[in-house]
Amino acid sequence: IPLRSKFSRRFYEPILLEAALKETRPPVFSATQHEPNTMNDNADSAEQSFKCFVNRLAQVCDNIRGGNGATITSIAVLEEPEGIHYIVGANNRKLTELKNVEDYVKQLLKIFSKPIEQPTNTTLPVGREALWHILRFNKQRxxxxLTGAVNHLEECIEDYDRRHVEIPLASDALRFRRQLSELKELLAFEKNGELNELHELQFFASCERVFLFIDDNQRLKLGDSISEQAREGKMDSSKPWLELRHFLGRLHSYHIAVKTMLRARRFWDRLWDDIKVTVIPSATAIPHPLNKKRPNASEIIGRMTSAEELLETYRSRAARLQELHLDEKILAECNSSSHTHTVHAEILVLDYVLRYLRDTEDAHFYSSWQYIGTCKPVCRLCNYYFMAHPSRVQVRESSNNLYPHWRVTDVFDESTMAETERHLQAVIVRTRADALRSLMSQTLQGRKYDSNSFSDMPPPFASLRTGTGTPSMSDITSRVSNLKIITEEDDRSAVGEREDE
Structure with a gap:
């Protein structure tokens, strides 16, 4: 059964407003705002090591880039008397692909079940077999x-040589220039026809050499040197360096994934034997619940707060944004036929797991660690939903990115719907505060990339600066009923960029 019409409007309107606000002012990225925020696999506890393992397993299942994140994956690990049960779900994976994913995960876990002598050495037979199995499944991504790394590396080398043509290079600079040259040689296979299916083994071996080079040179501050070039360069020459670091980081992540899983193999023998893998179907994508409505900013704001003394301020700010077509962007956001709403993988897995645990005797989260791993940091709405959910199941940290075309799992009875609306009401409190914060502060929350995350902070509109008498942020949040905001999120901006799908 669908959400009640009035409740659906109450839930989606603040999200619509903030998404439209983002569209009125495209973010500008600076070098210092692109510092990577990658997953830390250097865990200092068994539980954290386990979470890293599940996240990395989910990462290597997210094999197709594009398609609005269709293969973004979440995984839960359950323990049952018969063995270990892996529950795998994705945003919008095709039904015809589910068996292939199941076979892939089973084979990957079977590879790691083999005896290993040096658990973290990815060049030994088990590590290499696992890596190549992963590369075969993730070849499109x-x-x-690889193509992105090659293209941006060429631009970076040209920029570096141009800026240092008359400047003698110090020892560190010479080492960095050699690193770039070596990397270019290692990546040459990308243009030499080795992507052909007939050369699959050469392709895997070439990828492995690139991954090992990146890993070895991280200790020689390769990534830091690339970031330094981005900071030193002009705006038009900074982007290639930032993109190069991102693409190298994504390639390196496959090497790290294998190392993380090898480490988990050393800790937990039980994770690899007597396994069962269930790949659950994705939920059906649906049109925007407000696609037949014609909401505008003034009406949305009026339904978000009853504080008369603040309404005028909020509406005045929104009115000034009409010259940037704010209302038109709101309508475009909810009326486009291409904007279908998706149940995100972590929500899908949570719903399935909780129902499964209710119906299955002696099944529980592995080692009682109530955790759902994801291939990327969770979005803002998923984060708010898990914070409000009484199960207290944990997920990865949030990228704080707002994905407007988000929905909860399908509901089939009135009692479940009432419970769902209670959870969503807690989310509404936060999204209303976010939208008002975005409206008043002219800042955006989130990161450019979810996977190798970069934050953005656009410059304020001088003509829309908060003036004398404008309510402070504490005034705004205090007017939203029962508002509870995590302190570390208060200073972040408000809508994120589309992630690297």
């Missing part, structure tokens, strides 16, 4: 990262 790997090809994209």
């Amino acid at each position: 790997i090809n994209y990262y």
Whole structure:
């Protein structure tokens, strides 16, 4: 059964407003705002090591870039008397692909079940077999990262040589220039026809050499040197360096994934034997619940707060944004036929797991760690939903990115719907505060990339600066009923960029 019409409007309107606000002012990225925020696999506890393992397993299942994140994956690990049960779900994976994913995960876990002597050495037979199995499944995505790395590396080398043509290079600079040259040689296979299916083994071996080079040179501050070039360069020459670091980071992540899983193999023998893998179907994507409505900013704001003394301020700010077509962007956001709403993988897995645990005797989260791993940091709405959910199941940290075309799982009875609306009401409190914060502060929350994350902070509109008498942020948040905001999120901006799908 669908959400009640009035409740659906109450839930989606603040999200619509913030998404439209983002469209009125495209973000500008600076070098210092692109510092990577990658997953830390250097865990200092068994539980954290386990979470890293599940996240990395989910990462290597997200094999197709594009398609609005259709293969973004989440995984839960359950323990049952018969063995270990892996529950795998994705945003919008095709039904015809589910068996292939199941076979892939089973084979990957079977590879790691083999005896290993040096658990973290990815060049030994088990590590190499696992890596090549992963590369075969993720080839489309790997090809994209390789092409991006090659193209941006050429631009970076040209920029570096141009800026240092008359300046003698110090020892560190010479080492960095050699690193770039070596990397270019290692990536030459991308243009030499080795992507052909007939050369698959050469392709895997070439990828492995690139991954090992990146890993070895991280200790020689390759990534830091690339970031330094981005900071030192002019705006038009900074982007290639930032993109190069991103693409190298994504390629390196496959090497790290294998190392993380090898480490988990050393800790937990039980994770690899007597396994069962269930790949659950994705939920059906639906049109925007407000696609037949014609909401505008003034009406949305009026339904978000009853504080008369603030309404005028909020509406005045929104009115000034009409010259940037704010209302038109709101309508475009909810009326486009291409904007279908998707149940995100972590929500899909949570719903399935909780129902499964209710119906299955002696099944529980592995080692009682109530955790759902994801291939990327969770979006803002998923984060708010898990914070409000009484199960207290944990997920990865949030990228704080707002994906407006988000929905909850299908509901089939009135009692479940009432419970769902209670959870969503807690989300509404936060999204209303976010939208008002975005309206008043002219800042955006989130990161450019979810996977190798970069934050953005656009410059304020001088003509829309908060003036004398404008309510402070504490005034705004205090007017939203029962508002509870995590302190570390208060200073972040408000809508994120589309992630690297």
